[in-house]
Amino acid sequence: MYHTELRLTEAKKILAKFRRNDTCRFDLLFFSFLPHFLYQKLLRNYNYSFPILRKEFCEKLKKQSKDLVASCAEIQSLRDFGTRPIDIDSIGVSWLNNLLFHLIIRPLSSQLFGSTENFQDLDWRQGYIAGYSEKPAVEKGAQMHRLVPHTDDSEVTLNIGMGDEDFEGGDLAFYNLRGTPEEGKFVGQFHPIMGHALIHSGRHLHEVQEVTKGDRYAYIIWARSWGSLRANICPCCWMTRRQNTSVSKNRCICAPQWN
Numbered sequence: 001m002y003h004t005e006l007r008l009t010e011a012k013k014i015l016a017k018f019r020r021n022d023t024c025r026f027d028l029l030f031f032s033f034l035p036h037f038l039y040q041k042l043l044r045n046y047n048y049s050f051p052i053l054r055k056e057f058c059e060k061l062k063k064q065s066k067d068l069v070a071s072c073a074e075i076q077s078l079r080d081f082g083t084r085p086i087d088i089d090s091i092g093v094s095w096l097n098n099l100l101f102h103l104i105i106r107p108l109s110s111q112l113f114g115s116t117e118n119f120q121d122l123d124w125r126q127g128y129i130a131g132y133s134e135k136p137a138v139e140k141g142a143q144m145h146r147l148v149p150h151t152d153d154s155e156v157t158l159n160i161g162m163g164d165e166d167f168e169g170g171d172l173a174f175y176n177l178r179g180t181p182e183e184g185k186f187v188g189q190f191h192p193i194m195g196h197a198l199i200h201s202g203r204h205l206h207e208v209q210e211v212t213k214g215d216r217y218a219y220i221i222w223a224r225s226w227g228s229l230r231a232n233i234c235p236c237c238w239m240t241r242r243q244n245t246s247v248s249k250n251r252c253i254c255a256p257q258w259n
């Protein structure tokens with residue numbers, strides 16, 4: 001679990017540095033208009049989309065991740081790196097996770113999802129780059145053709161399109177909120193835009209459709225609330241969206257027969 005206060009101090013320091021340095025400042029588009037932030041409602045009331053990173057910055061981040069995969073391929077014991085989505089902390093860009101978490105995800109989430117998802121604040125994040133391709137290959141850091149419908153083990157997910165610019169297919173499709181009568185019903189789909197973020201609740205069923213041309217990358221951050229939501233309910237039941245019935249309660253490892 002991350003220590004929220006420590007990370008917040010770090011995020012503020014980095015933000016101050018960006019404000020002093022023009023070259024860096026314009027790398028992250030959102031800093032220039034964050035105070036007047038306007039988000040756009042997308043796919044009814046559940047998902048919201050807005051521009052967040054410059055294309056050049058997305059390219060740099062992708063390059064850093066791919067270069068690391070390529071160097072690891074030369075070292076026998078690190079060959080697995082790239083077979084799974086690339087963890088942002090492990091490629092030395094934790095500061096970006098922290099900035100996005102503290103300055104974007106936390107404030108937006110408490111307004112947009114706090115009451116429906118039952119949390120007061122978020123205090124944990126994990127960021128990674130997922131790659132998909134018409135021709136998946138470890139050396140590109142693009143491991144998959146598609147991603148089947150699922151919910152995330154997060155209260156809220158931020159999804160930033162990282163390009164490439166000319167891929168085809170690979171739309172993000174949504175099928176409504178797990179645990180509601182509408183679960184499974186198609187809501188809409190979204191062709192990722194490079195540098196644009198989409199924020200949605202973790203229990204919003206979604207899939208990545210097959211990429212039919214080129215490579216497609218996304219920078220995903222999962223955010224959780226261990227301090228409020230997961231402190232009050234069994235995290236395992238929440239994760240599997242187990243309903244609170246006598247049958248499903250007995251299937252939980254926290255149920256009396258296991259203790």
Ligand SMILES: O=C(O)CCC(=O)C(=O)O
Pocket residue numbers: 130147152159172206208217218220
């Ligand atoms: O690649 C994407 O756009 C979505 C990925 C996703 O849903 C996930 O990693 O949970």
Ligand SMILES: [Fe+2]
Pocket residue numbers: 150151152206
């Ligand atoms: Fe997901």
